[in-house]
Amino acid sequence: MRLRNIVKTNIGLTVIIVAAILLQGISAFQYYYTRSLLAEELEKRAESEITTKVVIVKNALNMAENSLNGHLWDMKRNIAYPDSMYGVAEWVLRSHPNLRGCAIAFVPDFYPEKGRFFKPYAFRKPGSQNNEDFVVKQVGASGYDYTKTGFYKVAESRNTPFWSYPYYNDVTDSRVVTYCSPIHHTTNDIMAMFCLDIDVEWLGDTLNYRHIYPSSYNFLLTETGQLIAGPKFSSEKKRLEMEHIIQLINDSTGEKSLSNSGRSTIFSMKDADGDEGIVFYAKFKGQPRWQIAVVCYEKEVYGKLRMMRRTIGILNLLGLLVLGLIIARFAKNTRKLQKANMEKERISSELRIATNIQKEMLPKTFPPYPERDDLDIYGMLIPAREVGGDLYDFFLRDEKLFFCIGDVSGKGVPAAMVMAVIHSMFRMASAHENNPARIMQTINETSCEGNESNMFVTLFIGVLDLPTGHLRYCDAGHDAPFIVSKYAANKEADANCHLSIVDSKAHLPVGVFDDVKYGMQETRLQPDSTIFLYTDGLTEAKNEEHKQFGLQRTEKVLTCCAEEQLTPQQILEKISQEVHQFVGKAEPSDDLTLLAIRYTPKQYESTIAETLTIKNDVHEVTRFSSFIKSAIEKIGIEKSLARQLRLAVEEAVVNVIDYAYPIGSEGEITIHVKSDGRTFRFQIIDAGVAFDPTMKEKADTTLSAEDRQIGGLGILLVRELMDSINYEREDGKNILTLIKKLKD
Amino acid sequence: MNTKIEELDGKYIATLEGEMDTAAAVEAEEVLKPLYTNGKDVIIDCTGLEYIASSGLRILLTILKGAKACGSKVVMRGVNDDIKNVFKLTGFISIFEFE
Numbered sequence: 001m002r003l004r005n006i007v008k009t010n011i012g013l014t015v016i017i018v019a020a021i022l023l024q025g026i027s028a029f030q031y032y033y034t035r036s037l038l039a040e041e042l043e044k045r046a047e048s049e050i051t052t053k054v055v056i057v058k059n060a061l062n063m064a065e066n067s068l069n070g071h072l073w074d075m076k077r078n079i080a081y082p083d084s085m086y087g088v089a090e091w092v093l094r095s096h097p098n099l100r101g102c103a104i105a106f107v108p109d110f111y112p113e114k115g116r117f118f119k120p121y122a123f124r125k126p127g128s129q130n131n132e133d134f135v136v137k138q139v140g141a142s143g144y145d146y147t148k149t150g151f152y153k154v155a156e157s158r159n160t161p162f163w164s165y166p167y168y169n170d171v172t173d174s175r176v177v178t179y180c181s182p183i184h185h186t187t188n189d190i191m192a193m194f195c196l197d198i199d200v201e202w203l204g205d206t207l208n209y210r211h212i213y214p215s216s217y218n219f220l221l222t223e224t225g226q227l228i229a230g231p232k233f234s235s236e237k238k239r240l241e242m243e244h245i246i247q248l249i250n251d252s253t254g255e256k257s258l259s260n261s262g263r264s265t266i267f268s269m270k271d272a273d274g275d276e277g278i279v280f281y282a283k284f285k286g287q288p289r290w291q292i293a294v295v296c297y298e299k300e301v302y303g304k305l306r307m308m309r310r311t312i313g314i315l316n317l318l319g320l321l322v323l324g325l326i327i328a329r330f331a332k333n334t335r336k337l338q339k340a341n342m343e344k345e346r347i348s349s350e351l352r353i354a355t356n357i358q359k360e361m362l363p364k365t366f367p368p369y370p371e372r373d374d375l376d377i378y379g380m381l382i383p384a385r386e387v388g389g390d391l392y393d394f395f396l397r398d399e400k401l402f403f404c405i406g407d408v409s410g411k412g413v414p415a416a417m418v419m420a421v422i423h424s425m426f427r428m429a430s431a432h433e434n435n436p437a438r439i440m441q442t443i444n445e446t447s448c449e450g451n452e453s454n455m456f457v458t459l460f461i462g463v464l465d466l467p468t469g470h471l472r473y474c475d476a477g478h479d480a481p482f483i484v485s486k487y488a489a490n491k492e493a494d495a496n497c498h499l500s501i502v503d504s505k506a507h508l509p510v511g512v513f514d515d516v517k518y519g520m521q522e523t524r525l526q527p528d529s530t531i532f533l534y535t536d537g538l539t540e541a542k543n544e545e546h547k548q549f550g551l552q553r554t555e556k557v558l559t560c561c562a563e564e565q566l567t568p569q570q571i572l573e574k575i576s577q578e579v580h581q582f583v584g585k586a587e588p589s590d591d592l593t594l595l596a597i598r599y600t601p602k603q604y605e606s607t608i609a610e611t612l613t614i615k616n617d618v619h620e621v622t623r624f625s626s627f628i629k630s631a632i633e634k635i636g637i638e639k640s641l642a643r644q645l646r647l648a649v650e651e652a653v654v655n656v657i658d659y660a661y662p663i664g665s666e667g668e669i670t671i672h673v674k675s676d677g678r679t680f681r682f683q684i685i686d687a688g689v690a691f692d693p694t695m696k697e698k699a700d701t702t703l704s705a706e707d708r709q710i711g712g713l714g715i716l717l718v719r720e721l722m723d724s725i726n727y728e729r730e731d732g733k734n735i736l737t738l739i740k741k742l743k744d
Numbered sequence: 745m746n747t748k749i750e751e752l753d754g755k756y757i758a759t760l761e762g763e764m765d766t767a768a769a770v771e772a773e774e775v776l777k778p779l780y781t782n783g784k785d786v787i788i789d790c791t792g793l794e795y796i797a798s799s800g801l802r803i804l805l806t807i808l809k810g811a812k813a814c815g816s817k818v819v820m821r822g823v824n825d826d827i828k829n830v831f832k833l834t835g836f837i838s839i840f841e842f843e
Contacts, residue, residue: 625765716833
């Protein structure tokens with residue numbers, strides 16, 4: 001688990017480790033494979049060296065033996081002349097330049113005239129530069145009984161020729177090995193020992209004339225492991241090393257025979273300098289049963305391989321270093337990329353959240369007012385990107401529908417932020433203002449303050465008075481909405497045309513200049529009409545051929561909708577479906593925002609309708625009180641509710657008496673009471689100055705007695721006791737309508 | 745409507761009877777004015793009060809403010825449910841004391 005974490009967290013390190021292991025593995029394999037090849041090669045070369053050197057040595061020995069045998073006849077022919085034996089010995093020596101000496105040691109008393117011991121001996125003069133400088137003399141004497149010497153005795157007992165151990169010959173002053181061949185009479189008795197001395201120094205030189213490796217050397221041993229001939233060492237160290245090897249060979253219990261298997265025996269050792277040495281050695285086939293050894297050094301056999309290994313090691317290390325650097329760089333980039341990705345992920349998740357927040361801000365429950373039968377609204381916003389810069393909103397206040405649609409310049413997050421700001425500004429500005437132009441003015445002034453990014457918004461704000469169908473609106477550079485009507489918009493228009501465009505004086509968009517004067521326009525909405533608002537995401541929706549959906553297509557679809565008398569939801573679904581089909585696989589170019597408001601006021605059929613006209617005098621309240629009491633009594637509701645109604649309307653009337661006409665001036669106030677038994681409608685009409693009591697700030701009911709203001713209680717009670725309060729100014733008159741639902 | 749003030753055990757007892765609409769409140773205020781700056785505890789007996797408009801509430805609030813300024817108390821007595829509801833709607837329920 002921990003390893004997995006390490007691998008996960010440090011991929012770079014892991015790659016380097018794996019690469020190092022692989023490289024090391026490959027190198028090791030290469031090394032050991034090459035080494036084994038070299039070892040094989042070494043063995044082959046050593047064996048061939050041994051074979052060659054054995055042949056050379058044997059050749060030399062055979063030549064010596066042959067030259068002896070060649071002169072044997074000469075000797076036997078002249079056997080009768082003892083002095084001629086000197087010549088024979090000399091001739092043997094002359095015939096073979098590598099012989100040190102030649103002696104014929106006769107059995108005692110062979111030539112009586114020559115004394116008991118007769119051994120003519122020819123040898124090269126020691127120290128002479130001339131190889132042909134011979135000394136011939138008789139060496140046998142009573143003081144030198146050669147029959148007592150080892151080789152004579154051995155030759156006598158064996159009665160066959162043999163090669164002696166190496167020994168120092170003081171006559172010739174050299175180390176030699178002697179070939180000793182018994183010479184027989186016709187009677188098979190030995191008559192003499194014919195001896196040849198071979199200089200071991202020469203043997204050693206011959207043996208080491210050429211080496212398989214520069215420092216390797218060869219030497220000969222007797223059967224019992226005594227050194228016969230070897231290289232000339234300049235250093236004592238080397239000589240001791242060779243003696244050590246000889247010791248090792250003598251101690252080894254391994255099979256020493258080369259002859260049968262064809263393979264020499266190998267063992268390794270360490271030399272004086274600590275170098276690994278490999279020794280091959282083998283026994284001669286046949287006589288003499290000498291041994292030959294070839295010594296090689298590993299540093300020479302595997303030296304180049306080792307160097308190669310070191311070089312490869314260094315190269316590997318360099319390679320890993322480069323790899324490490326590349327990985328580090330790569331990892332850095334990857335981390336950057338990862339970070340960037342995470343950042344991107346974070347941003348897009350925040351964008352999702354922003355989209356949700358944006359969606360939360362807009363009205364999202366449809367139908368929004370299921371309890372109302374005079375209003376049906378449907379809206380949709382389909383962002384082009386994650387978040388859009390379009391907005392729409394609507395809300396009801398005092399029987400007035402406030403609505404807006406807007407399009408912020410640009411798209412994405414900045415547009416969405418501006419959109420959110422504009423949205424909340426709309427809510428704030430229209431909380432205490434019924435005039436759409438003034439609402440627009442407020443929004444514009446506020447949004448121009450510190451608008452560093454120069455973003456602007458096209459905005460359409462409408463206020464629909466629900467009791468009258470009076471539509472007030474203000475257009476700040478936005479596409480004018482359509483009115484889908486059951487009736488022809490005007491008489492000149494084609495009877496089939498149910499479509500008109502709201503006449504709008506387009507002002508500058510919001511956020512451009514803070515001193516723009518926005519003007520209000522108004523119209524009256526016919527019953528069963530639908531206001532269709534949209535952003536340019538509809539008309540400018542592009543298909544794959546970059547053609548726009550356009551106004552004509554919009555009109556066509558809307559005409560269809562009008563003929564089919566579709567509900568707002570159906571209209572929007574049909575439009576968005578058409579746009580979707582039109583755009584096809586093309587990338588959505590802009591947010592698509594649609595809002596449809598259907599206005600269907602119901603005719604009010606009252607069973608009770610009373611009217612009273614009073615003067616703007618507080619004493620008229622008494623007259624009004626009795627009027628309202630009797631009117632409410634006629635509706636026939638329970639006492640408590642009746643008192644509530646009476647209180648509400650009294651407060652409203654007193655409010656109008658107090659404020660409708662300037663102090664000192666006289667005016668009339670007309671009061672209508674209507675009821676169908678289900679609802680109670682109360683209307684106060686006066687011709688005074690425009691005064692909207694619904695705009696009065698609501699008194700704060702949570703304050704303490706000390707902080708409570710004396711005023712503001714009346715309108716508070718009206719709002720609390722009635723279901724809705726609506727103010728409308730029409731034809732120079734203030735119309736205040738109070739509605740209370742009596743039963744569902 | 746009928747409005748009267750009595751003094752009992754160092755307290756004022758104001759009795760309100762009938763309907764205190766806007767017009768009646770004008771007359772009632774003339775009677776109740778002494779209570780605005782009296783310095784004594786006031787009991788406002790509403791047992792006979794059937795109706796009260798905001799102008800009546802304003803008088804009650806003025807009495808209360810005056811009493812609070814002098815450190816005395818105002819207690820409402822016998823308030824019926826309809827009027828209590830009006831007190832609730834206006835937030836007066838939390839600033840007046842009820843018996």
